Amino acid sequence: MVAPSDIFWLVTSAYNWCCSSSVDQAQNSTVASTSAATIAAQTCQQLQQSLGAPLVQTSSSGPDYSLGANGAWSTFNTEVNFQPTCIVFASNAEDVQTAMKTIYENEADYAVQAGGHSGMTGWNTIQDGVLISFMNMNTSSYDPDRDTITMEPGVRWGEVITAMEPLGVAPVGGRISEVGTGLLLGGGLSFLSAAEGYASDNYVSLDVVLVDGTLVTATADNEYADLFKALKGGANRFGIYPNSSSEALLGAIAHFVHDTNDTNAVMVTVIMTPWPSMETSISVLLVYNGTEASFNESFAEFLSIPYTSSSPSPLSFFELSNAVHFPAGMGTLFSASSLAGVPANSAVSVDDYLELYRQYNNFNSMFATSPDVGFTLLDFSPVLQSQIRAGYEKGGNPINPPLGTPGYVIVLFQVTYREGVTKTAEDVEKGREVWMENAPRTPGLPLFLSEADAKQQVFASYGEYEFLKQVYAKYDPTSFNIRHTEGPSGLEVPLATVCEPFSIFNYSLHLPLCF
Numbered sequence: 001m002v003a004p005s006d007i008f009w010l011v012t013s014a015y016n017w018c019c020s021s022s023v024d025q026a027q028n029s030t031v032a033s034t035s036a037a038t039i040a041a042q043t044c045q046q047l048q049q050s051l052g053a054p055l056v057q058t059s060s061s062g063p064d065y066s067l068g069a070n071g072a073w074s075t076f077n078t079e080v081n082f083q084p085t086c087i088v089f090a091s092n093a094e095d096v097q098t099a100m101k102t103i104y105e106n107e108a109d110y111a112v113q114a115g116g117h118s119g120m121t122g123w124n125t126i127q128d129g130v131l132i133s134f135m136n137m138n139t140s141s142y143d144p145d146r147d148t149i150t151m152e153p154g155v156r157w158g159e160v161i162t163a164m165e166p167l168g169v170a171p172v173g174g175r176i177s178e179v180g181t182g183l184l185l186g187g188g189l190s191f192l193s194a195a196e197g198y199a200s201d202n203y204v205s206l207d208v209v210l211v212d213g214t215l216v217t218a219t220a221d222n223e224y225a226d227l228f229k230a231l232k233g234g235a236n237r238f239g240i241y242p243n244s245s246s247e248a249l250l251g252a253i254a255h256f257v258h259d260t261n262d263t264n265a266v267m268v269t270v271i272m273t274p275w276p277s278m279e280t281s282i283s284v285l286l287v288y289n290g291t292e293a294s295f296n297e298s299f300a301e302f303l304s305i306p307y308t309s310s311s312p313s314p315l316s317f318f319e320l321s322n323a324v325h326f327p328a329g330m331g332t333l334f335s336a337s338s339l340a341g342v343p344a345n346s347a348v349s350v351d352d353y354l355e356l357y358r359q360y361n362n363f364n365s366m367f368a369t370s371p372d373v374g375f376t377l378l379d380f381s382p383v384l385q386s387q388i389r390a391g392y393e394k395g396g397n398p399i400n401p402p403l404g405t406p407g408y409v410i411v412l413f414q415v416t417y418r419e420g421v422t423k424t425a426e427d428v429e430k431g432r433e434v435w436m437e438n439a440p441r442t443p444g445l446p447l448f449l450s451e452a453d454a455k456q457q458v459f460a461s462y463g464e465y466e467f468l469k470q471v472y473a474k475y476d477p478t479s480f481n482i483r484h485t486e487g488p489s490g491l492e493v494p495l496a497t498v499c500e501p502f503s504i505f506n507y508s509l510h511l512p513l514c515f
């Protein structure tokens with residue numbers, strides 16, 4: 001199996017981050033939203049002229065508009081809640097450049113959508129703004145001479161794996177086939193990560209459209225090496241465990257992430273509670289790229305815990321990547337934690353793991369009668385020490401926990417609403433916030449962007465947070481992206497250093513004067 005060493009990938013800016021200004025939102029909300037809508041309408045008109053109506057569609061003008069507006073996995077990000085003023089169905093880098101240049105010049109709000117699997121409400125779609133959809137840029141190809149894969153941003157990991165399978169190569173990409181290339185923005189956890197690092201550690205070259213529409217190609221050793229780094233953020237057994245095994249399993253997870261040095265061993269644990277039965281089940285995916293004897297050795301602790309069903313079988317990488325599906329069509333929100341591994345043969349307890357699970361059960365009990373919730377899950381994905389090392393060896397990434405950090409586990413707490421529910425429920429949201437505030441988290445470990453909540457300060461948890469801030473400030477000096485598209489917070493430049501207070505009609509508004 002060959003890992004890709006070359007991913008050409010389009011992004012619209014150095015990073016995609018949250019709108020923050022100190023404007024008094026309550027006072028200005030009506031004015032702000034009217035003007036955003038007007039600016040968006042004007043921008044869309046210009047884009048229809050420059051790119052043509054088939055590429056730039058509005059709800060009244062385009063046959064594909066609804067397809068684009070409903071491309072998100074979470075119902076909360078579909079047309080029922082967000083109606084982009086227009087959708088740009090980019091077909092190549094030039095289209096993206098034209099779109100960004102026009103958006104930039106008009107100061108319009110915008111969003112970008114690749115595979116649509118963001119768990120953050122409003123990050124991959126927009127109201128009163130322009131949505132750039134990569135739906136039609138979905139090719140991937142392999143160059144055997146350079147042993148590299150070239151991908152367009154709208155391709156999904158399942159499509160890349162399907163295209164590469166006959167060639168005997170595989171990308172270090174997503175574990176679920178429907179997910180898109182936005183995964184790379186969060187670092188990207190692959191079945192190959194223990195050996196190869198985060199998916200994004202395997203970039204060779206990136207085509208990047210900056211906020212003003214300039215196209216640059218970033219590599220590890222050209223003048224955009226800082227941008228390049230900043231943009232990095234076999235098989236055989238499935239088992240279902242009864243809830244009574246949870247304590248032993250949580251111990252096995254803690255020990256596995258701390259002690260495993262075997263880059264062929266992959267583990268993912270999913271604890272799931274469906275409404276209304278509330279019958280929690282635990283699925284553990286144990287994958288070993290090698291012999292059965294090595295499998296048994298590597299997963300001995302898991303295998304010693306009683307399970308109710310198991311389906312061991314040899315799988316190809318292709319089959320593995322298509323083994324699990326999470327269908328779209330339900331509103332979903334994520335929250336993240338990270339917990340340090342615990343050595344198996346030591347007196348160190350796994351109390352944090354048990355407490356985290358206790359709080360998960362508390363949430364479930366508290367909302368057991370909720371008419372809105374469909375299911376919850378708690379998912380554990382390892383970041384082994386070998387993965388951290390691979391990232392450093394491949395030039396480092398902003399996530400970088402300190403070298404020498406023992407392996408740890410990324411925790412995802414997911415609340416999925418019932419089909420047909422289009423808005424979050426206030427009480428459930430409050431409960432999720434309580435979980436985020438109180439769930440144990442090991443200080444000093446990064447949170448995983450792709451499985452976090454919009455309010456969690458993910459960048460501030462990164463090992464190279466200061467580096468990331470500097471690169472962002474360099475490539476988007478007016479913070480255009482932060483002001484016009486939703487995304488993670490933490491890269492804002494303190495207003496005092498770049499902006500002057502701005503006075504209109506005797507109201508002193510702290511508007512960023514950095515246009």
Ligand SMILES: Cc1cc2nc3c(=O)[nH]c(=O)nc-3n(C[C@H](O)[C@H](O)[C@H](O)COP(=O)(O)OP(=O)(O)OC[C@H]3O[C@@H](n4cnc5c(N)ncnc54)[C@H](O)[C@@H]3O)c2cc1C
Pocket residue numbers: 010011012013016073111112113114115116117118119123124153173174175176178179180181182183184185186187188189190326450451487
């Ligand atoms: C069912 C499911 C399974 C998952 N499995 C995994 C997994 O195995 N490993 C893992 O690491 N993560 C996984 N994730 C998390 C996943 O990586 C993130 O949700 C990721 O953001 C999805 O990327 P996307 O292209 O599908 O989504 P999108 O929603 O299209 O994109 C995600 C974010 O990135 C932005 N974006 C996307 N492309 C670009 C671009 N070219 N330029 C600028 N901004 C862009 C979007 O605006 C959005 O904010 C999973 C998520 C789900 C829902």
